[in-house]
Amino acid sequence: IGTLQMGGIINIFELADAGGRLIWFNMDPDPSLRSSFWLVSLGLTSMWVSNIGVTPECVQRFLTVPDLSSAKKAVWIFGVGHIIVKLCSVYNGLLIFSKYHDCDPVHSGLVQKNDQIFPYFVLEVAQKIPGLPGMFVV
Template sequence: MGIVLYAPALALEALTGINQVTAILSVGLVCTFYSTIGGMKAVLMTDVFQSLLMFAAVFSVIICAVVDKGSLSEIWRIAEEGHRTDLLNFDPDPTVRHSWFTLIIGGGVTFLSLYAVNQTQVQRYLTVKDLKTAQKALWLNWPILTALSLSTSFSGLAIYSRYVKCDPYDAKYINSFDQVSQLLSNNQTIF
């Protein structure tokens, strides 16, 4: 749960200049307060609000890219040229980054850990009236999560279409891929 407080504290620090410890304590106190006052219903409503914000953010990235590039097909064309759309990779080699085999096995383990044994998810299941309702909620989650996964994947392609020519390695700003963090820590502008 520490990362749940740390990530927004980093954003608050970067945007407002608030001290990190103060930001962590503030976020923690606000969340504790609304959870105490509103209970599990407040937590679930916050989850719904957060989900809507995630969809809005992802679609705003896609819309901005479409406006910039002119069409969805142009974004897809750029991604194809960059070899980012290899959808039919059935290589059983477990060291291959994204193949059907690695995605099904790795995704299966990941989603089982998130939806079968994750403490916060099980807590959500226990807040509904019976097992049948919990199962319905889980089945309803599947198409929503699929839509989010597909849209975030396409937003990645949209971002790629914007920065396809901004490779610091190809531009000889760095000699090794490990140097990107060093480049960023020196505040060098490469884009």
């Protein structure tokens, strides 16, 4: 719904690129940058190791399968699912950025905190579909 209201995927990515949100291969090693190839690589590697290797949920999942090949299969399934969830999250962020690229909801007083932007976005985008905003809030 949001993609259609924003004029399609191409428009969303063009607005995000114009706003400096799509910096793919900045090789600057400066740790004070918002993001660079090195910072993202280090951050994602440490996140993946902690998520897959040491969280109790994953360790329990791997220990309950009957053999090593099943554990490897569980790692791959978890990894693919995790990537899909992360990509959806990134796309939602780009969608929200493209919607509010010229008007920050926090600074304009529409919401009080940053973590209220996504629910506000859903309520605003889905307001014409009966019941959908209520289902989301619940």
